[in-house]
Amino acid sequence: MANTASAKKAARVIARRTAVNQARRSRMRTFLRKVEEAIASGDKAAAAAAFQAAQPEIIRAAQKGVLHRNTASRKVSRLAHRIAKIGA
Structure with missing residues (x-):
């Protein structure tokens, strides 16, 4: 367990960043799943539309x-x- 004030603060910051990163990763995976489902269904128009929505999410995850x-x-x-x- 953290003993110093700076270590306690670092633990709080890490917990906050972890929660944000988990949310971003989950959001990205949701968009990916929608694309995968559209590809599996064989509907090219739906897959393309889902891909257009997913692409910025993937890039944003990389930027963050x-x-x-x-x-x-x-x-x-x-x-x-x-x-x-x-x-x-």
Whole structure:
């Protein structure tokens, strides 16, 4: 357990940041799940619409430090590729 005042404050800050990051990660995963469901259904229009909503969330998660930027870029790229393959 934290003993000094600075360690106690650091513990509070970490708890606050953890809660924010969990919320951001959960929000991003919700958008990803909607895209995955649309892809699974085979509806290209719905998948594209869900992807357009999910893409800014993924990028924002990377900007806020929840994801590494390369991970976010990879996720966006793979989703776009999968959506493009639906009609083909």
